[in-house]
Amino acid sequence: MLEQSKFRDRRYADVVLKEIERLSSGEDIRIVHVCGTHEHTITHNGIRTILPDHIDLVAGPGCPVCVCAAEDIDKAIELARRDHIITTFGDMIRVPATDSTLAKERTAGADIRVVYGPNDAVEIARKNPDRETIFVGVGFETTAPTMGVEILKGPPDNFSILTSLKLIPPAMHLLVNLEGFDVDGFITPGHVSTIIGTEVYQNIAHDYSVPCVAAGFEPLDVLESIRMILLQIQEGRAESENEYSRVVRPEGNPAARKILDEAFKIDDAPWRGLGEIEDSGYFLRDEFSEHDTREQYDFPEMESVDILPGCLCHKVILGMANPTDCSLFGNRCTPDDPYGPCMVGHEGTCRIRAEGMDLEQ
Numbered sequence: 001m002l003e004q005s006k007f008r009d010r011r012y013a014d015v016v017l018k019e020i021e022r023l024s025s026g027e028d029i030r031i032v033h034v035c036g037t038h039e040h041t042i043t044h045n046g047i048r049t050i051l052p053d054h055i056d057l058v059a060g061p062g063c064p065v066c067v068c069a070a071e072d073i074d075k076a077i078e079l080a081r082r083d084h085i086i087t088t089f090g091d092m093i094r095v096p097a098t099d100s101t102l103a104k105e106r107t108a109g110a111d112i113r114v115v116y117g118p119n120d121a122v123e124i125a126r127k128n129p130d131r132e133t134i135f136v137g138v139g140f141e142t143t144a145p146t147m148g149v150e151i152l153k154g155p156p157d158n159f160s161i162l163t164s165l166k167l168i169p170p171a172m173h174l175l176v177n178l179e180g181f182d183v184d185g186f187i188t189p190g191h192v193s194t195i196i197g198t199e200v201y202q203n204i205a206h207d208y209s210v211p212c213v214a215a216g217f218e219p220l221d222v223l224e225s226i227r228m229i230l231l232q233i234q235e236g237r238a239e240s241e242n243e244y245s246r247v248v249r250p251e252g253n254p255a256a257r258k259i260l261d262e263a264f265k266i267d268d269a270p271w272r273g274l275g276e277i278e279d280s281g282y283f284l285r286d287e288f289s290e291h292d293t294r295e296q297y298d299f300p301e302m303e304s305v306d307i308l309p310g311c312l313c314h315k316v317i318l319g320m321a322n323p324t325d326c327s328l329f330g331n332r333c334t335p336d337d338p339y340g341p342c343m344v345g346h347e348g349t350c351r352i353r354a355e356g357m358d359l360e361q
């Protein structure tokens with residue numbers, strides 16, 4: 001309790017804010033984070049409202065549900081219609097695919113079950129040996145080890161994973177190479193960095209001269225990471241630093257990284273609305289193909305649609321548009337009735353903004 005209150009103390013915040021003002025010296029600066037939980041902290045604590053106007057704090061692709069390609073959900077829907085058991089995380093069932101959602105399929109009679117993790121899905125497979133059980137595995141480096149563990153343990157024959165697992169550093173590479181979108185600093189994601197560490201961002205920092213700072217999730221963590229980025233800029237440095245050292249180690253979590261190495265290979269992967277990003281996805285290694293949904297089932301030719309008419313999610317995911325730039329925000333598209341993927345989950349930029357609008361005024 002004491003520890004948490006320390007990171008919410010207004011007096012500390014005032015000191016850090018004064019330093020931010022001093023270090024930023026009036027120049028326009030864009031700082032990008034790539035984490036839905038950071039966006040939640042920023043929006044729900046009104047952090048944008050207390051920063052100097054010339055600091056643009058932008059949400060990048062940090063929501064795993066939002067970046068799950070429509071074709072992956074279309075495949076899950078296709079398998080649900082074949083009377084297999086589909087299991088996945090709660091947020092996933094409301095994400096719009098090309099012409100349906102898993103929730104709509106469930107209403108129509110499909111066997112779609114929300115689980116807390118892949119271990120629950122394996123348990124369902126064990127209890128239903130006569131039926132195929134598919135786990136729709138969505139997530140970043142943080143979630144992937146939980147799936148890797150189940151695969152390495154040897155699940156039952158009737159269990160497979162439809163992986164939609166993404167790596168964050170390739171998305172950061174994409175952002176720094178976007179035309180007309182300057183990134184002056186990255187707040188790197190706390191949860192992901194717990195697994196992969198902070199050393200992995202050094203090449204982004206050095207190659208593109210963009211300071212990177214891993215941050216925790218309290219308001220003062222975010223402010224302090226901004227101060228650290230500005231200090232690097234002022235001193236002419238670009239390095240990967242760690243504000244969240246009470247949790248994140250430079251090398252990450254070796255045990256979790258070993259699981260990732262043993263269970264997965266890395267290959268190009270489709271991100272919703274962004275197309276394929278090179279070496280940005282975890283896929284099961286060939287020796288586990290009997291548990292790889294993509295290898296075990298034939299799918300018809302699909303013409304999947306990532307971005308529905310009028311939706312700006314492809315720009316919101318990149319930080320190139322604000323949720324409020326979308327004409328559907330708050331009317332056709334709401335947390336209760338989402339039209340685009342960014343309005344569905346608790347890490348979606350549009351949903352966070354919709355639920356925190358009052359604090360942003």
Ligand code: SF4
Nearest residue numbers: 312313326333340350
């Ligand atoms: S408000 Fe809805 S439709 Fe518009 S960008 Fe956000 S999620 Fe997409």
